[in-house]
Amino acid sequence: VVPVFLILLGATATLQVDLLPDKKLLLLPPVNFTIKVTGLAQVLLHWDPNPNREQRNIKLQYHVKINSPQEDEYDTRKTESKYVIPLHEGFTASVRTILENSHSFLASSWVSAELKAPPGAPGTSVVNLTCTTNTAMNNRTHLRPYRVSLLCTWLVGKDAPEDTQYFLYYRYGFWTEECQEYSTDALNRNTACWFPRTFINSKGLEQLAVHVNGSSKHAAIKPLDQLFFLHAIDQVNPPMNVTAEIEGTSLSILWEKPVSAFPVQCFDYELKICNMKNGYFQMEKLTTNKFISKIDDVSTYSIQVRAAVSSTCRMAGNWGEWSQPIYMGGEQKPLAEWFLILLPATICFILLIFSLICRVCHLWTKLFPPVPVPKNNIKDLLVVTNCEKTGSNETEVEIISYVKEPGFEIFENSMF
Numbered sequence: 293v294v295p296v297f298l299i300l301l302g303a304t305a306t307l308q309v310d311l312l313p314d315k316k317l318l319l320l321p322p323v324n325f326t327i328k329v330t331g332l333a334q335v336l337l338h339w340d341p342n343p344n345r346e347q348r349n350i351k352l353q354y355h356v357k358i359n360s361p362q363e364d365e366y367d368t369r370k371t372e373s374k375y376v377i378p379l380h381e382g383f384t385a386s387v388r389t390i391l392e393n394s395h396s397f398l399a400s401s402w403v404s405a406e407l408k409a410p411p412g413a414p415g416t417s418v419v420n421l422t423c424t425t426n427t428a429m430n431n432r433t434h435l436r437p438y439r440v441s442l443l444c445t446w447l448v449g450k451d452a453p454e455d456t457q458y459f460l461y462y463r464y465g466f467w468t469e470e471c472q473e474y475s476t477d478a479l480n481r482n483t484a485c486w487f488p489r490t491f492i493n494s495k496g497l498e499q500l501a502v503h504v505n506g507s508s509k510h511a512a513i514k515p516l517d518q519l520f521f522l523h524a525i526d527q528v529n530p531p532m533n534v535t536a537e538i539e540g541t542s543l544s545i546l547w548e549k550p551v552s553a554f555p556v557q558c559f560d561y562e563l564k565i566c567n568m569k570n571g572y573f574q575m576e577k578l579t580t581n582k583f584i585s586k587i588d589d590v591s592t593y594s595i596q597v598r599a600a601v602s603s604t605c606r607m608a609g610n611w612g613e614w615s616q617p618i619y620m621g622g623e624q625k626p627l628a629e630w631f632l633i634l635l636p637a638t639i640c641f642i643l644l645i646f647s648l649i650c651r652v653c654h655l656w657t658k659l660f661p662p663v664p665v666p667k668n669n670i671k672d673l674l675v676v677t678n679c680e681k682t683g684s685n686e687t688e689v690e691i692i693s694y695v696k697e698p699g700f701e702i703f704e705n706s707m708f
């Protein structure tokens with residue numbers, strides 16, 4: 293149960309008499325102004341009309357002002373108001389009575405209330421909290437066709453004690469849930485959380501509230517609230533069933549909308565056709581799920597598509613992941629091309645082996661210290677010519693220098 297902090301101020305109003313054109317019209321401030329936490333990052337402001345109202349025939353409304361953590365103001369005729377905002381730095385608001393549609397020209401004094409910041413040592417709360425949502429298909433027996441997963445990651449506060457443990461909660465609408473699947477760092481502290489299925493409505497406009505608090509034996513851990521717009525954190529799936537077909541010099545590509553609660557008409561696509569032969573990219577922005585491109589028949593093409601929910605259906609978000617590439621074309625003469633690739637590769641490989649053998653010789657002389665033995669000039673010559681045959685200039689130089697070393701006979705013996 294959430295604690296409620298209540299501070300009532302200025303119930304006895306000091307009226308702004310000098311502002312009033314008609315001194316009989318004294319507006320009295322509302323009474324019993326309270327701020328109550330009704331959920332993660334969510335408060336309910338409530339007040340009562342002043343019981344000592346004189347002119348009953350005048351229409352009144354209220355001017356609400358949020359002072360912290362972020363300034364905001366609005367008018368309302370109701371006597372309560374829900375407000376969604378991070379609460380880890382506390383919350384203060386004021387309200388006053390105004391004449392209906394007067395744009396606060398005539399106003400009572402303010403009454404204010406405050407919600408204290410929750411306790412916690414500085415630097416102990418998590419930092420860099422990021423969350424993403426993703427939609428997957430539910431199985432056929434399930435009532436709802438889609439399920440939305442949520443993944444959040446964060447970094448441990450720089451001054452959090454080693455025994456700190458963090459806990460993550462999310463709220464979407466009226467639904468609040470604690471994380472069950474944490475990932476931990478080397479000190480066993482939770483640093484990520486995975487909800488395989490949530491009550492988040494992927495088409496909803498409400499913000500997702502995430503709350504991370506913690507506990508430690510050595511310090512009070514400061515909690516953190518963060519709000520996320522779904523369009524900004526939704527990881528859109530890649531389009532499904534991407535297929536392509538070549539007819540002469542035209543390449544026609546087809547795909548289906550991604551797994552998503554949004555209908556077919558809600559997607560923008562980006563198509564990437566890459567010519568594997570010359571590396572040339574063709575990028576297309578599309579709202580249809582078909583595209584026909586002109587190609588030459590000697591190249592191989594890789595084709596990928598990605599999707600984003602279009603701004604006709606919700607606020608612009610990010611592009612999703614690219615689909616797995618599919619490869620088309622260029623299959624007519626694979627043998628000749630493979631030969632051209634394989635031949636130089638084989639030559640390079642052989643050269644590499646030879647140069648490696650020579651390097652091993654070098655290592656050998658280092659491992660076994662020189663034993664002075666009378667030199668055999670004919671053998672010297674043999675070794676030099678042998679390594680020269682490997683062809684590489686580099687190894688040639690190396691080998692010649694070994695020959696000058698007194699101990700090369702050992703290496704010589706091992707070679708022949």
Ligand SMILES: *[C@@H]1O[C@H](CO)[C@@H](O)[C@H](O)[C@H]1NC(C)=O
Nearest residue numbers: 323324325339340341342343
């Ligand atoms: C203000 O609150 C008190 C105590 O809860 C209550 O008795 C009183 O009726 C309220 N005032 C108004 C005008 O509702």
Ligand SMILES: *[C@@H]1O[C@H](CO)[C@@H](O)[C@H](O)[C@H]1NC(C)=O
Nearest residue numbers: 418419420421422446447448
């Ligand atoms: C965390 O966020 C801060 C500020 O937003 C940024 O400067 C820093 O690079 C981030 N750290 C990591 C590890 O991402």
Ligand SMILES: *[C@@H]1O[C@H](CO)[C@@H](O)[C@H](O)[C@H]1NC(C)=O
Nearest residue numbers: 430431432433434435436489
């Ligand atoms: C389908 O979903 C229901 C409800 O979540 C679950 O109980 C059931 O085991 C699932 N069936 C299969 C085959 O996964």
Ligand SMILES: *[C@@H]1O[C@H](CO)[C@@H](O)[C@H](O)[C@H]1NC(C)=O
Nearest residue numbers: 332459461503504505506507
């Ligand atoms: C963390 O927040 C949740 C939800 O507000 C609360 O139930 C829980 O007691 C808090 N835990 C700690 C350690 O503060």
